[in-house]
Amino acid sequence: MAQFAQIIVDVPTLQTNRPYDYAIPLVWQDQLQVGIRVVVPFGKGSRQVQGFVVGTSDTPPDYAGELKTIAQVLDLQPVLNTELLALAKWLAQWTFSFQISCMQTMLPSMMKASYTKKVRLTGAATPATAAIFNGQAELDFADLAPETIKQLLKLQRQNLVEVDYQVHDRAKIKTIKAIQPLLSVAEYTAAAAKVPANAKRQHDLLAYLSAHATTTAPLSLPQITAETQLTLAHMHTGADKGWLRIVDLETYRDPYAELATAPRTQPLTLTAEQATAVEQITTAGQQQQAKVFLVEGVTGSGKTEIYLQSIQAAIAKGQTALMLVPEIGLTPQMVTRVKGRFGAHVAVLHSGLSNGERYDEWRRIERGEAQVVVGARSAVFAPLTNLGLIIMDEEHESSYKQDDMPRYHARDVALWRARYHHCPVVLGSATPSLESRSRAQKGVYQLIRLKERANHQPLPEVTVVDMKDELKQTKEDNFSSLLLQELHKRLLHQEQSVLMLNRRGFSSFVMCRDCGFVLKCPNCDISLTLHMDTHSMKCHYCGHEEAIPQVCANCQSRKIRYYGTGTQKVESELKVLLPEARILRMDVDTTRRKGAHAKILRQFGNHQADILLGTQMIAKGLDFPDVTLVGVLNADTALGLPDFRASERTFQLLTQVSGRAGRADKKGEVIVQTYNPEHYAIRLARHHDYEGFYQREMTLRHQAGYPPYYYTILVTASHEEENEAAKKIFQLMNQVKPALSPQAVLLGPTPRAIARVNKRYYYQMVIKYKHEPQLEKILTQIMQENQARNGIQISIDREPLSFI
């Protein structure tokens, strides 16, 4: 019988990044399990904090002080199983973050505690307290001015007021009202005889109860109301008379309810290539091998069908499957496809769900009611047991890496879980990341190349237009004559077009034509972006917003002009050039509202528009049969960025967007406008030549010493004072350098490209290495020693996706 528990507390600092010992209250001694959430007193004031039980024991721990006792138990069943607890521990070490942060990212956000700090009077009010409390019994610290807090702390020392911490579990199970008939048919008939004839509703109720008297399961009230117009009020009457009992029935918020009952789709006939792929994957599953497959296949080569049939095989063995999709690729089309095949066995997790919906999907998985999980990055932590297969579609996508604590890559987590479960992993992409492709080269992963398209359609023709020439002929900077001509043709034939504006490394800003002054963010080292929809200037880093200036702040000139290109500007240009075209715009501004993304896609799918104009987000995962033209307005804006992955990103984007053209029986055409037609990323994308790009890019990465030839770690120090941040990063460099072998390379320290964000200055250094046994230890130690003190913040990012 366990009397003591080891608990990880919700205090995200490195000094508390270890289990603390607590006594288990007597009533819980034989029930408290590892993985359960609790509330414990912690620290000097014994404030209440949430914690996770990570161990129990019946021998007193080796702790000299006096043990505190667990205050509350929040769960009846563990919310983290032994696998996920072990994963949290590993992930914290791997990403140099805290175990508690890892545990919290694994769970739906509703299960993270919220805290309130309240003040109350201890006895009779004094003049001083009366002024502050103003008749209220208690006050919330969050609503109080710093001045008032100061006074209250003074009063606390005189024991006139007390401070109280409260933990709130936000996880709420949704219930609906239901009724349970209590009597037999004969008894209901007898009861009806006593009810006055004019009490019509009561007779209706008795008739209903009588008809359902033999039902044992509770009857859902919303359903009864829909059928009979009997409401909760009538049920209360019935309950008072002892006819029925009202119960709360646990239910799920299911955003895809209508899909669960949709007719199932049947597996498609596989091509020889697809069949071999499925065969290899399922064999690895059968043999319980944690083998990693890299499926490299162009758009339309039928990767999704390979995924679905491999999942099918895993389910047939009684196992579960996890399918990861980039956030942006988790379109209603994809969900429909998976739900269509596996119906109610599928749970979906993505950021578009409300917190409640996400919590409910999570509970369905946790209870084993869903065997297939489809979801974005954090779905990699789905509490599936007996996992038989993990799929990661579009494995090169940058959204798989989380950019705040814990800075994990879903691929690393997927590989860890596969090793734990001895199950295969399938990484799929038309343009694999160089990291994965080179591992396949070395035989670490098994490469499966799909060379033909499942529909035997040729890949679309890609035409590259040199905008340098174009600019000499016309004054339009966004549309070449070829693109306009082709758009026109599509309008005549009633076919659809997709236009992509590459926004990476690009923004609209406001500049004074007289003095060249550019309006910048007061908090960050970056120019403000013009937003015509809100008529304001916004900072994309900290969210600062201000009015569009009429007069130059520097020279008072009125000659202020807009520069740069946004989707809004392109849209208005297009309206002038092609007045008859119906245009749908899709970008961060038009898709901010929940469901807006899906709505725009649905409208376009229903032919409510001729042209879909958007940013990167239109490049991925969409499948519209009547799109025969794809135009890329500016292919190369990202190439100018000082980022070693710029070429890779450009190649991936162009390849992906090209795949949007001509997917059904119609031939597709792609027009790419660029100022760098000779650049290899654009040249090779034009020929759909991933392998050629891979060879070329690997040579360059080798010469420059970049991943995948080196591992990289980015260390950043920030402070409100620029020289404090700089001082710290140099100190860290001196600490790291002696531990490194001569083979390792240290880049920097340098100020970050955008050196100031949110009133803080950032300095960074990059460590490039192949094999450094000491490095892990030194970096962990650096994190230990440099807790957020003196306003310095340190962050360590393993394998950052970008150095800028």
Add this chain to the structure above:
DNA sequence: AGCACGCCGACT
């Protein structure tokens, strides 16, 4: 994170 302890300057 939040709290106590402890050491310094400037105030009733």
Add this chain to the structure above:
DNA sequence: GTCGGCGTGCTC
């Protein structure tokens, strides 16, 4: 003298 500034260390 003491109030309160913040640098340092600890929380089972």
